[in-house]
Amino acid sequence: MSSSVEKIKERLSIVDVISSYIQVEQSGKNFKAKCPFHNEKTPSFFISPDRGTYYCFGCGEKGDIFSFVEKFEGADFMGSLKLLAEKAGVTLEYDKSNNKEKDKKELYFEILEEATKFFESNFDKETTPRAYLLSRGIIDSTIKSFRIGYVKDEWRSLSDYLTSKGYKVEDIEMVGLIKRSESGFYDRFRGRIIFPISDSSGRVIAFSGRIFSAQGGPALGGAENLESVAKYLNSPDTPLFNKSNVLFGIDKAKNSIRKRGYSIIVEGQMDLILSHQADFTNTVAVSGTAFTDSTTDGESKINNLGLIRRITSNIIFAYDGDSAGVRAASRSAMIALALDMQVKVACLPEGKDPADIIMENGDTWKNIIKNAVDIITFHLDRICRNTNDIRIRGKQVRDIVFPFLVLVKSSIDRSSYISMIYSKTGIPANAIVEDFEIYERNHNVNNNIVLKNDSVEKKKELIPRRDSLEKRLFGIIFWQEKNDIGIKKENIFKSLKEKIGEDEFERIYELHTPFAEILAIETEDWYNNKTKDIPRDVEEIIVNLEEEILKERLFLLKDKMNKSKNQDVDLDSLLKDLQKIGERLEDIKTYRSK
Numbered sequence: 328m329s330s331s332v333e334k335i336k337e338r339l340s341i342v343d344v345i346s347s348y349i350q351v352e353q354s355g356k357n358f359k360a361k362c363p364f365h366n367e368k369t370p371s372f373f374i375s376p377d378r379g380t381y382y383c384f385g386c387g388e389k390g391d392i393f394s395f396v397e398k399f400e401g402a403d404f405m406g407s408l409k410l411l412a413e414k415a416g417v418t419l420e421y422d423k424s425n426n427k428e429k430d431k432k433e434l435y436f437e438i439l440e441e442a443t444k445f446f447e448s449n450f451d452k453e454t455t456p457r458a459y460l461l462s463r464g465i466i467d468s469t470i471k472s473f474r475i476g477y478v479k480d481e482w483r484s485l486s487d488y489l490t491s492k493g494y495k496v497e498d499i500e501m502v503g504l505i506k507r508s509e510s511g512f513y514d515r516f517r518g519r520i521i522f523p524i525s526d527s528s529g530r531v532i533a534f535s536g537r538i539f540s541a542q543g544g545p546a547l548g549g550a551e552n553l554e555s556v557a558k559y560l561n562s563p564d565t566p567l568f569n570k571s572n573v574l575f576g577i578d579k580a581k582n583s584i585r586k587r588g589y590s591i592i593v594e595g596q597m598d599l600i601l602s603h604q605a606d607f608t609n610t611v612a613v614s615g616t617a618f619t620d621s622t623t624d625g626e627s628k629i630n631n632l633g634l635i636r637r638i639t640s641n642i643i644f645a646y647d648g649d650s651a652g653v654r655a656a657s658r659s660a661m662i663a664l665a666l667d668m669q670v671k672v673a674c675l676p677e678g679k680d681p682a683d684i685i686m687e688n689g690d691t692w693k694n695i696i697k698n699a700v701d702i703i704t705f706h707l708d709r710i711c712r713n714t715n716d717i718r719i720r721g722k723q724v725r726d727i728v729f730p731f732l733v734l735v736k737s738s739i740d741r742s743s744y745i746s747m748i749y750s751k752t753g754i755p756a757n758a759i760v761e762d763f764e765i766y767e768r769n770h771n772v773n774n775n776i777v778l779k780n781d782s783v784e785k786k787k788e789l790i791p792r793r794d795s796l797e798k799r800l801f802g803i804i805f806w807q808e809k810n811d812i813g814i815k816k817e818n819i820f821k822s823l824k825e826k827i828g829e830d831e832f833e834r835i836y837e838l839h840t841p842f843a844e845i846l847a848i849e850t851e852d853w854y855n856n857k858t859k860d861i862p863r864d865v866e867e868i869i870v871n872l873e874e875e876i877l878k879e880r881l882f883l884l885k886d887k888m889n890k891s892k893n894q895d896v897d898l899d900s901l902l903k904d905l906q907k908i909g910e911r912l913e914d915i916k917t918y919r920s921k
């Protein structure tokens with residue numbers, strides 16, 4: 328494996344890898360970018376092509392191509408290895424001799440891969456599953472690329488196959504393929520067409536099975552009567568699969584999402600596959616999983632929704648045209664808006680799902696996506712279609728539209744929506760404004776939308792940017808005490824004291840001195856004797872540090888002002904200080920834009 332890693336590193340430059348995910352710009356010998364791992368307006372994410380590493384002065388993220396892909400995609404090391412090997416055209420050589428202590432996770436992946444092959448070969452042996460898919464408009468090349476399979480309605484066909492290959496029952500159970508009963512165990516998926524679900528690197532992590540009997544009789548899916556059997560059955564949560572973190576089709580969609588600058592979310596497995604077949608390869612499906620408001624998994628790794636948002640914030644929901652679909656789309660849109668995404672909703676004819684539409688005519692689908700509208704327009708049009716009664720319209724606007732309108736931050740946008748409500752519904756404008764004011768008073772937005780799990784980005788903001796700036800700067804200072812690196816600490820001190828003041832300088836100098844040795848080593852390692860960039864970096868770090876300190880002071884001053892109402896405080900001098908800081912922050916902005 329280590330030889331594969333070396334080969335991949337030889338063939339892929341770090342700049343190529345990172346720039347396939349985010350925009351980078353050259354900056355001297357290095358490249359810089361806005362950090363994908365924390366929110367920032369000015370780039371503090373540096374890439375060193377010579378060393379094959381990246382480092383963020385803002386949040387401290389650092390590493391090589393493998394760790395970048397892991398972090399960005401929320402993949403594990405093997406997943407990022409697989410992705411980069413494909414990019415580099417390197418065949419991975421697994422070390423078979425080391426089989427005894429094989430990593431459990433790798434074993435699970437292997438079992439699922441074997442199961443996928445088993446389902447595929449069963450599919451090829453039967454004629455009716457294929458005939459069924461063709462009748463639903465799915466063509467052969469799609470069946471192959473999505474690796475669609477089939478399993479007969481038998482109790483143990485898959486588990487017999489896997490145990491004959493030497494896999495243990497406990498491991499097969501761990502990946503969700505068998506269930507236990509008092510009399511032993513049996514296959515979870517029986518009498519179903521099988522759709523594999525993959526992680527972002529394309530490894531199968533779970534399955535979704537649609538009930539189907541190739542024998543022609545009633546498809547029982549193993550249950551006693553058809554009524555009690557779910558049409559679609561998904562794998563349970565396993566060490567590899569957590570349904571709230573996964574969007575189906577992510578492995579096939581992510582590159583296309585980046586190229587097209589938006590993603591399409593559909594509900595069902597069939598919708599997903601047909602949308603891809605109709606050339607909308609930027610589609611993913613929630614398929615039976617809830618669209619949750621978390622962008623990370625339990626280990627704070629980015630999940631599929633987080634990955635999509637990292638690639639682009641433009642998202643189109645194309646759910647079924649029935650009322651359940653509209654409700655689901657509204658819920659999802661609310662979540663995406665709370666995640667600061669640009670949300671649109673596709674208007675599907677009532678009672679139809681994307682799969683039906685695409686099968687009838689691919690161009691209709693194209694138009695539906697093209698004509699997707701923002702969620703407020705979507706609901707207004709629906710309300711106006713459903714009723715002419717102005718009182719009912721008014722009530723529905725309050726119940727359905729206001730919860731979204733209240734999320735609109737810009738007052739210009741709000742008033743243009745209000746005039747849209749007026750022109751579409753015929754409700755008098757002043758009545759809308761009045762109603763909305765009442766609604767707004769009763770629904771404080773900030774309290775209304777609370778994300779259950781903070782995103783990685785949000786958590787990162789809490790790690791002070793200031794701390795990592797100071798560490799880098801003092802790293803340089805302590806390093807130059809021992810080596811000539813083309814910059815003198817006296818000059819740094821002078822400029823620093825000027826910018827942040829003597830007191831603040833003394834305070835942070837004392838703070839970092841005990842760690843002089845380690846900071847110097849870290850910094851030396853980062854620059855790897857390429858000291859030419861240091862003077863420019865120092866200048867940049869000092870400006871950034873000053874900005875951070877000013878922002879802190881600004882915050883404290885504002886806090887003081889808020890609390891000053893009933894106290895005896897010199898408001899005049901407070902205001903003067905505020906103004907001074909504001910002006911200096913503006914100066915820094917101007918300096919940056921030069």
Ligand SMILES: [Zn+2]
Pocket residue numbers: 362363364365372383384385386387388
């Ligand atoms: Zn960062």
